[in-house]
Amino acid sequence: MSPAVADSTPDPRPRDVSEVLRPLAPPPASSVATSPRAVADGDGIETARSARPIAPGISLTSYDRLESDKWLRVDALSVDLGGSGVQADYLSSGKVADRRAVSELAARHDPGPGRRTVAAINADFFDINQTGAPQGPGIKDGKVTHSPAAGANRAVGIGPGNAGRVLQLYFDGTLTLPSGTHPLTAYNAANVPAGGVGAYTAAWGTADRALTVDAATPVAEVLVRDGKVTEVASRPGSGPIAPDTTVLVGREAGAGVLAALRPGDPVALEYRPRTDNGPVPRTAVGGRELLVVDGTPQNHDGEGNNTAAPRTAVGFSKDGRAMQVITVDGRQADSGGVTLTELGLMMKQAGAHSALNLDGGGSSTLVAREPGNDALQVENSPSDGSERTVPNGLALTAPDGSGRLRGFWVESRTPAGNAPTADPVKGGHPERVFPGLTRRLTAAGYDETYGPAAGTPHWRTVRTSVGRVDDHGVFRAGHSGTTEVRAERADAHGSTRLTVLDDLARIEPTTRRVGLAEANATGTFGILGFDAQGNSAPVEPADAELAYDHTLFDIRDDGRGSFTVRSLTGSGAGQITVTVDGVTTVLAVSVGLAEHAVSGFDDAAAWTFSQARASGSVAATPEGQSGTGLELTYDFTQSTATRAAYANPPTTIPVPGQPQSFTLWIKGDGKGAWPTLHLKDAAGSDQLLRGPYVTWTGWRQVTFAVPPGAATPLSVFRFYLAETVAAKQYTGKIVIDGLSAQVPPTVDLPAQPRTADPLIDPAAETEARDWQFAVMSDAQFVARDPDSAIVAQARRTLREIKAARPDFLVVNGDLVDEGSPADLAFARRVLTEELGDELPWYYVPGNHEVMGGKIDNFIAEFGPAHRVFDHRGTRFLTLDTSSLSLRGGGFAQIKEVRAQLDAAAKDPGVSSVMLVEHVPPRDPTVQKGSQLSDRKEAALIEQWLAEFRRTTGKGAGLIGSHVGVFHADHVDGVPYLINGNSGKAPAGPVNEGGFTGWSLVGVDTVSRSEQQTARLRPWEGLPDWVSVQTRAHVDGLTLDAPAALPPGRSGAVGATVTQGARRIPVAFPLSADWTGSPNLFIGAPEDARHRHVASFDPRTGRLTALRPGTVTLAVTVAGVTSRTEVRVAEEGVGAAA
Structure with missing residues (x-):
């Protein structure tokens, strides 16, 4: 494999679940409530927390945690059932087998006179694939709603006296017939027990009653009206039941009892709920596993349901007067869910003396209101991507208030979770504004119960030099700084804090191309602003001036901080020029997609095979998806490093237009190889379009998305399969056919000016700093070829570094290619031969130091994979990202980062902190394929460094590599360097950092006075403490x-x-x-x-x-x-x- 394509084999695949991420550090809300800290298993780190009141006696706390094995996102209600007037009601549509979203159920719930529904959760497990009815017991206003399935008797109950408890609920029923008394074994239940008889009323709903007896024989159904039999049938019916009618359904022996009845026979039913101890509650919903018993969390290890999943749980204090409700998101990139054992620990920490697990998975839902608003919003992130419909839940209701204004709930009109953002995760920063621009605020009036109250506020700012706010809640920023914005009327008030950044330096749309698939489709884009220090904030639509063809598109403010775009003609394309305070950007809109055939593989016989650490072949086959196809045979058993099997066309295949995606038919072999469509863009750079693992057999059409911003025209360079996991050893064969491109109408965009980040300085500036150190990375040589051109380049780099006389060298990963003991020993030999004892060096592992395996070989040769050391006032933290994530290098190193930042903040001998990791938080190229795979980890590191700089005034920075280009930028005032390749060919065009070389970093000690100035004026990006001279190999x-x-x-x-x-x-x-x-x-x-x-x-x-x-x-x-x-x-x- 030549150096020019050595980096096209893939790194370990990032997670492919959708990322619906809560902002990592939500802006503080007004009137924030507090609640105890909660933990899953005690070894994690809390990364975000917000809280708000729901009603007197109810508060909502939302927090994120990073655990050793996953992220967690938790929403918790703390409820006072004793004396606050809060009640817990049974929640349903009124029909047992009718499923609705929790938000819809809560919106329609009748809380009773003088009360309001303020929050709700899902409740019982249910018959999800058939009737939809709950499987546990149900009590509403002290009366049975439905009976439980056999063994499903656990429940949470509230009342009488409004105290809550975990209990067992049973159903006792008697059926009196002419033949005598018989057990009534079910009432509006999902299933009639074997040999039993169930009763169904109008409250059952419309679910097919045949589903309640499955395939049992014999079965019978009897209709009873006014205590008399009106009809006897040999099979259960369906549809609604009349209000004055009871339907009896029997199976096996129960069917025989009913079959003996005749029209006119008298029938009497008696039934009641029964508890294992104490009175029947006013409200009860079913659950399953006991989480906390008598104050002791229960251990569910080894049980079938004890896997990490989304969860809903309810618990109570010892006296039952305090109720704890928790939902934990799961099956998502930023929240992996919890086991039952972990959930029990969380409930105990939340204060529960007893607790029960309710239905989880996609059912887990929590809705609650905001102060001043009766509408309930979904607070958690349901794992199905939207609310699952469920049959029942628990509603929390509170007394109506006086309606007299007591306060204002103040927030930005642009929700943080949906705001245009530059962050690695969803969620922007509407709490920031640029000088001269605006932020539209809202103020919802609330009364003493946090319910809605009328009242128009008077707006003012505490620091008028920072900005002023008009009578409509529009804040106009003045000078940089932070101010409190207050809404007031008489004694009622509320506030939020806004920060005015430095001057607007540039703007970017959230997408460069808005693609409308068809005439009636709509698209969305927002505008994001940046200052010179890399601080970002969403731009209000009112501050943006749009220039576009009004005959083609209709563009409007969406009311949430962005724009919606609608086509007026059903076809065509055009540009939108956006100007904000004299700063301009351009984006494109296109309508419709055309299918362009790229290759039918009729020339498959002319394609050739190549490989990386594998063997195989390509051949034409008449068994394509439509005619001739290309058969790719491969053997991935010959190495534990990353293996790849390439199918190369006779010449690159040009693709016209600006494709948004490609589709390819793949006849899978089920082995799990990773397919890639390898393109070349207009700059000659590689664009690697990854597909899903080939875990299927037979034909499937796979879509390969083109990254936005890829320089067109594109051409197809090759197709390949790869395996990155060392333990996976297999052979296989696939067939590919029908490669097509989906191409919108062409619209050219002007070249975007590159932002020259001030971190990159001339040699004179860098050498004028107090001291210097060097960084090299990404040579990727192997021991079996010690005289290769890549080894020569690495040696050349080391000689140049030694001649520059830095204090030390950091080798930031991928010095070797395959991470074998021989490679690593050879790396030591090269370092020793070129540097001797004159220049100290530190070796940070990259992904090629492990190459899909473990870090053990590296540690055996070079020692710890992550280190902490101080040099002349700078604390260095070198991190192990060889798995393409921080947590993959051990959770201990993440905790160490937090601990070292805290220690450095207090240590007067430390004036700056520099993190060094091979894989950077962000990949600046359009492909975004060479960055931390866990985007929430990336956001966390960026947040921690920005917070450290802002609160201490000390320097903070990060050095990454891995991308294959040199690059620098600032994020929230913190400088980030990406060091390019020292040996292998660059991965980007020459005008975008695509050259080989190394970096010399100059560092100053940050004085006490400089730290103080930086703390007082954080928007200026101070302190000025580091410079980088990028040193290309100059021929x-x-x-x-x-x-x-x-x-x-x-x-x-x-x-x-x-x-x-x-x-x-x-x-x-x-x-x-x-x-x-x-x-x-x-x-x-x-x-x-x-x-x-x-x-x-x-x-x-x-x-x-x-x-x-x-x-x-x-x-x-x-x-x-x-x-x-x-x-x-x-x-x-x-x-x-």
Whole structure:
């Protein structure tokens, strides 16, 4: 495998579940309530928490935790049942077998005179595949709603006296017939017990009663009206039951009892609920497993339902006066769910003396109101992606209030969870605003019960210099800073805090292309702003000026901080130019998709096979999905490193237009290999479109999505299968056919200007810092080829680093390719031979140091996979991301990061913290395939570093690699460096950091006064403590400038680094030092002095002639310098025009 394509084999696959993520750090709400901390098993870290009152006696707390094996997202209700007036009601539609969403059930619930429904949860397990009826007992207002299935007697009950408890509920029934008395074994139940008789009333609903007896024989049904039999049938009926009618359904022996009846026979029914201890409750719903008994959490290890899943649980204090309700999200990327054992621990920590598990999975739902609003909103994230319909639940009701205004619930009109964002997870920052822009706020008035209350607020800000707010709640930002925004009327008040960032530097749409699949489809986009320090905030639609063809599209404010787009013509495409405070961006809208055939594989015989650590073949087969197909045979048993089998077309296949996706028919073999459609974009960069694991057999059409922003036109380079897991060893064969592209109407977008991040500095700036260290990564050599070009490049890098005399070197992963003991031993040999004892070095493992296996080989050769060390006031934390995640390197290292940040904040000897990890939080390329696979981990690290910088005033930064390009940016004031490759070929175009080399990092000690200034003015991105000189391998350097210019004219200047066959423009992110003769000013021409003949501005690349004379301009890259002379003279005096 050649170095040019060495990196196209995939890393371990990230999780493929949908990411519906709660904002990691929601802005504080007004009038926040508090509640005790909750834990799953005690070893985790709480990462976010918010709370709010629901009603007197009810509060809602929502929090996120990172545990050693998963993320958890939890919503918890704390309910006072003693004296607050809160009641718990049985919740249903009124029909036992009728399923509705919890939010719909709660909205329709009758809480009784003078009361309101303020929260609700799902309750019992139910007959999900047949009748839909609950399987446990049910009591409403002290009366039986339905009887439980055999053995399903556990329940949570409330009352009499409003105290709650966990209990056993039974059903006792008697049927009196002409033949005598017989047991009535069921009442509106999901199933009639074997040999029994069940009674069904109008409250049953419309579910087919035949489902209650399954396939039993014989069966019988009797209709009873006014105590007399009116009809006898040999099979159960369906449809609604008349209000004055009772239907008896019998099976086996019970059917025989009913079959003996005749019309006119008298029938009498008696039934009642019975408890294992104490009076019958007013309200009860069924559940299953006991979670806490007499204050002791129960251990369910080894039981069938003790897997991690979404959960709903209810518990009570010892006296029953306090009720605890918990829902835990599960089966999602950011919340893995909990076992029953873990749930019991959580309920105990929440204060439960007794607790019961209710229905979980996709059923788990919690709805609650906000202060000042009667509408109930879903608080958790149901695992089905939306609310599952359920038959029953528990409703919490509270007394009506006076309606007199007591306070305001103040929040942004743009919900944080849906706000345009640049964060790795869903959820933006509407609590931030840019100077001169606005944020629309709402103030919901509430009374003493937190119910709605009328009243128009008077708005004001505490710090008017930061911003002012008008009578409509529109805050207009002034100067940078933070202020409280208050809504007031008489004694009622509420508030929220808004932060005004630094000046708006750039804007971006949430998507560059809005694709409308058809004429009546709608699309959405938002606008996100950034300041120079990488702080972001959503831009209000009212602050954005849109220019577009109004005959093609209708674009409107969606009322939630974004725009909706609708086609007016049903076809076509166009641009939308967005301008905010003089800053502009452009996005495209297209309507409709056309199917373009890319390859029918009629030329399959001309395709060729290649491999990485595998063997196999390709061949044409007449058994394609439609005609000829391509058969790919592979053997993945020859290595434990990542293996790949490639099918290569005779030449790359061009694809016209701007495809949004590709489809390919794959006849699977069920082995689980990972398919990739490998494209080349217009810049020559690899675009690897990953598909689902081939776990199926037979034909299936697979869709490969094209990443937004991929440079078109695209071409198909090859298709391949890969296996990344060392333990998976197998052979197989698939067939592919019918490759097509889905292409919208073409609309070209202007090139987006690249933002030159100030972290990248010239050598002069970097070397002027107090001290320096070097970073190299991604050589990817193997011991079996010690004289390869990649090894030579690695050695060259090490020699350059040694010559620069940094304090030490950090090797940030992927120095080797396959992670074998031989590779790692060879890596030590190369480091030792090139650096000797003169330059200390630290080796941080990357994914190629393990190559799908374990970290053990690396640890045996180089010691701990993650380290902490201090150097001249900077604390370094090197982390193990060899599994493409932080938690994969051990949960202990995440806890260590938190502990070390806390310690560094307090340690006067530490003035900055630098995290070093091979896999960065973000991949700046359009593909986004080389970043931490757990996006919530990425968000957590970014949050922790930003918080550390903001609260301490000390420096914070992160160095990553892995992407295959050099890049730098700031996120919330924290600098992030991505170090490029030192050996293998780059993964991006030359003008986007696609060159080989290394980085020299310059560091300053941050003084106490600088820390104080940074704390006081966090929006300025202080402290200024670190610079990076990116050092490309320079084989040649050319400087192009006009030979002559007349005064007053300017000309373009450019420089190019030669690196093998690559030609790299000298521009961000490549560091360069521009110098000149004393009469040449380096900077903007308006800042030049009278003695200067000309000026050169490196930011614009323009040289401006000022007055006659000759100047010398020089550029230096990685120690190599190129010079040229420019003559300034009037035209006609030897000057070029």
